[in-house]
Amino acid sequence: MAALSPLLKQATPVVVDHAQGSWIHGTDGRDYLDFTTGIGVTSTGHCHPDVVAAAREQVGKIIHAQYTTVMHQPLLELTEKLGEVLPAGLDSVFYANSGSEAVEASIRLARMATGRPNIVVFQGGFHGRTAAASSLTTAGTKFSAGWSPLMPGVHMAPFPYAYRYGWDTDTAVEFALRELDYLLATRTAPADTAGMLIEPALGDGGYLPTPPAFLEGLRERADTHGIVLIIDEVQTGVGRTGKFWGHQYSTAAPDILITAKGIASGFPISAIAAPESLMSKGWPGSQGGTYGGNAVSAAAGVATLRVIERDGLVENARVRGEELLAGVRKLAEDYPIKAGRGIGDVRGLGLMLGVEFSNDDGSPDAETALAVQQATTGHGLLSLTCGPQGNVVRLIPALVVSSDEIATGVERFGAALADVLGK
Numbered sequence: 001m002a003a004l005s006p007l008l009k010q011a012t013p014v015v016v017d018h019a020q021g022s023w024i025h026g027t028d029g030r031d032y033l034d035f036t037t038g039i040g041v042t043s044t045g046h047c048h049p050d051v052v053a054a055a056r057e058q059v060g061k062i063i064h065a066q067y068t069t070v071m072h073q074p075l076l077e078l079t080e081k082l083g084e085v086l087p088a089g090l091d092s093v094f095y096a097n098s099g100s101e102a103v104e105a106s107i108r109l110a111r112m113a114t115g116r117p118n119i120v121v122f123q124g125g126f127h128g129r130t131a132a133a134s135s136l137t138t139a140g141t142k143f144s145a146g147w148s149p150l151m152p153g154v155h156m157a158p159f160p161y162a163y164r165y166g167w168d169t170d171t172a173v174e175f176a177l178r179e180l181d182y183l184l185a186t187r188t189a190p191a192d193t194a195g196m197l198i199e200p201a202l203g204d205g206g207y208l209p210t211p212p213a214f215l216e217g218l219r220e221r222a223d224t225h226g227i228v229l230i231i232d233e234v235q236t237g238v239g240r241t242g243k244f245w246g247h248q249y250s251t252a253a254p255d256i257l258i259t260a261k262g263i264a265s266g267f268p269i270s271a272i273a274a275p276e277s278l279m280s281k282g283w284p285g286s287q288g289g290t291y292g293g294n295a296v297s298a299a300a301g302v303a304t305l306r307v308i309e310r311d312g313l314v315e316n317a318r319v320r321g322e323e324l325l326a327g328v329r330k331l332a333e334d335y336p337i338k339a340g341r342g343i344g345d346v347r348g349l350g351l352m353l354g355v356e357f358s359n360d361d362g363s364p365d366a367e368t369a370l371a372v373q374q375a376t377t378g379h380g381l382l383s384l385t386c387g388p389q390g391n392v393v394r395l396i397p398a399l400v401v402s403s404d405e406i407a408t409g410v411e412r413f414g415a416a417l418a419d420v421l422g423k
Contacts, residue, residue: 011036011373011384011385012374012377012382013377014026014028014032014377014382015027015028018047019034019046019047020045020046020047021045021046021047021048021398021400022034022045022046022397022398022400022401022402022405023046024046024382030380031380032377032380032381032382033380033381033382033405033408033409033412034046034382034397034398035381035382035383035395035396035397035409036382036383036384036396037396037397037398038266039235039261039384039396040203040235040240040261040262040352040396041261041262041265041266042262042265042266042398043238043239043240043261043262043263043265043304043308043313043398043399044265044304044307044308044313044398044399044400045265045398045399045400045401046266046398048265048303048304048307048400050303050306050307051264051265051266051300051303051304051307053303054299054300054302054303055267055296055299055300055303057299058074058295058296058298058299058300059296061295062295063294063295063296064291064294064295065295066290066291067095067292067293068288072295072298074295074296074298074299074301074302075095075293075295075298077298077302078293078298078301078302078305079093081301081302081305081306082271082273082305085244085245085305086257086273087245087248087253087254087257088253089253089275090254090257090273090274090275091273091275091276092273092274092275092276092278092279092280093271093272093273094271094272094279094287094292095269095270095271095292095293095298096269096270096271096272096289096292096293097268097269097270097289097291097292097294098128098260098268098270099127099128099133099232099234099235099258099260099261099270100127100128100129100130100133101130101270101289101292102234102258102259102260102270102271102272103127103128103132103133103136103197103232103234103258104128104130104132104133105272105287106195106197106230106232106256106258106272107119107132107136107194107195107197107230108282108286109228109256109272109274109278109279109281109282109286110194110195110228110230110255110256111194111195112281112282112283112286113194113228113278113281113282114194114195114226114227114228116191116192116193116194117153117192117194118153118154118155118188118192118193118194119136119153119154119155119193119194119195119196119197120155120156120157120180120183120184120188120193120195120196120197120227121136121137121138121154121155121156121157121196121197121198122138122156122157122158122159122176122197122198123138123156123157123158123159123161123205124138124139124159124161124202124205124206124208124388125137125138125139125159125197125198125199125202125205125232126139126143126199126202126203126204126205127197127232127234129143131150131151132151134150135150135151135154136151136154136197137204138156138205138388139202139203139204139205139206139386139387139388140204140388140389143204155183155187155188157176157179157180157183158175158176158179158180159176159202159205159208159210160172160173160175160176160210160211160214161206161208163344163345163347163356166362169211169213170213172211173211173213173214173217176214177214177217177221180217180218180221181221184221184225190224190225190226190227191225193225193227194227194228195227195228195229195230195255195256196218196221196222196227196228196229196230197230197232198210198215198218198230198231198232199231199232199233199234199235199236199246200215200231200233200236200241200245200246200247200249200250200349201235201236201241201246201349201352203234203235203236203386204386204387205386205387205388206354206356206386206387206388206392207347207348207352207353207354207386207387207392207394208347208354209241209249209347209348209349209352210246212249212250212251212252213250215231215247215250215252216250216251216252218252219250219251219252219253222255228255228256228278229252229254229255229256230254230255230256230257230258231245231246231247231252231254231256231257231258232258233245233246233247233257233258233259234258234259234260234261234270235261235352236349236352237257237259237261237262237263238259238261238262238263238304238305238308239262239308239313239314239317239350239399240262240317240350240351240352240399241317241321241349241350241351241352242314242315242317242318242319242321242349242350242351243314243318243350244314245257246349249349255274255275255278256272256273256274256278257272257273257274258270258271258272259271259272259273262304262399263301263304263305264297264298264300264301264304265300265303265304266300267294267296267297267300267301268291268294268297269293269294269297269298269300269301308399311400313399313400314399316399316400316401317350317351317399318350320351320397320401320402320403320406321348321349321350321351321352321353323403323406323407324348324351324353324395324397324406324409324410325346325347325348325353327406327407327410328346328348328353328355328395328410328413329346331343331410331413331414331417332346332355334417335417335421337358337359337360338360340359340360341357341358341359341360341365341368341421342357342358342360342368342421343355343356343357343358343417344356344357344358344362345358351396351397351398351399351401352394352396353394353395353396354386354387354392354393354394354395355369355372355392355393355394355395356369356387356391356392357369357372357391357392357393358391364387364389364390364391365391366385366387366389366390366391368391368420368421369385369387369390369391369392369393370385370390371420372393372416372417372420372421373385373393375415375416375417375419375420376393376412376413376416378416378419379412379413379415379416379419380412381408381409381412381413381416383395383413384396395409395413397409
């Protein structure tokens with residue numbers, strides 16, 4: 001008798017019977033408000049009728065049309081729709097299956113285009129679990145430990161994590177840019193540096209928005225040194241942050257943009273976008289894949305982008321995100337760090353919200369974070385933890401979430417806090 005790998009740890013005990021919108025209905029007969037969305041994937045909510053209809057129709061036409069053998073209409077339509085929302089100049093797209101694959105495609109392209117070997121990443125970044133992607137990931141040792149040697153040529157610079165350092169944001173940005181310059185002077189010369197890779201808000205690294213000034217500092221250095229700026233929008237893209245792309249809170253534009261997760265409401269598809277002049281510098285045969293740009297996933301992607309545009313879901317994410325942030329910050333006033341533990345920081349960007357738990361000496365409190373995350377399930381709210389030391393609870397509603405559902409989520413999160421930290 002087969003069973004799932006014992007290495008797979010469930011964040012909740014919920015077994016799904018069916019789901020719709022922001023709600024998961026369990027086989028236990030309970031209804032759960034889903035503030036995990038499959039880790040930011042079900043952007044239009046569970047089983048959006050337009051997405052379901054598009055996928056069903058496509059299944060009846062062709063399921064797998066390998067796109068370097070025969071082209072299919074959904075992928076052409078998806079590329080056209082993406083062209084309407086991609087940053088100016090990013091007019092060439094390559095499709096894969098997962099975020100990790102897209103990340104690896106981006107660094108392959110950067111290295112080929114520049115003829116340089118090295119990639120700079122930033123402390124706390126998460127870029128995937130495959131060989132190269134985990135080599136680029138610094139959101140925790142669990143993603144890369146135990147199977148060295150990892151891919152060489154990766155160099156890490158500090159991220160402006162103001163709360164961790166105990167500084168204001170401007171001081172943290174100044175420090176991180178100064179340390180990046182020092183890295184380029186001491187470890188990876190600009191002439192050896194192909195790319196810099198960063199998320200507009202750290203995902204597994206703690207739901208930390210990247211300050212706009214930091215992204216703009218990276219853009220300035222990329223331009224000065226001929227380095228490719230790669231922005232990983234796997235989790236922050238497609239409206240999640242209240243802008244279509246998370247980097248759009250700054251003036252910095254990427255040379256390569258990576259997208260996945262919410263682009264197809266749960267169907268696996270990912271992509272990188274770059275100017276054709278850059279994309280064409282990849283070597284022949286360096287891009288491809290059996291399942292990349294799957295026809296059913298592409299059809300779901302087209303439907304997803306149409307729903308997001310028609311229903312104003314990017315703006316909904318911004319407004320509902322403000323409500324969520326305000327609601328949780330108000331709760332946090334009742335649970336400051338006292339008696340050794342409490343809420344140290346609440347931050348968010350659109351519908352990405354992180355609640356960091358700390359001890360009274362400022363050290364991370366993973367025990368309390370996990371206890372709160374587990375308690376939310378008991379109150380009918382699904383949440384997750386994250387952060388290199390596991391002390392952040394993250395809330396990730398669907399872009400279709402209503403104001404009433406945000407209020408319900410805040411109420412249930414408050415009940416979980418009361419269970420763990422007391423009134």
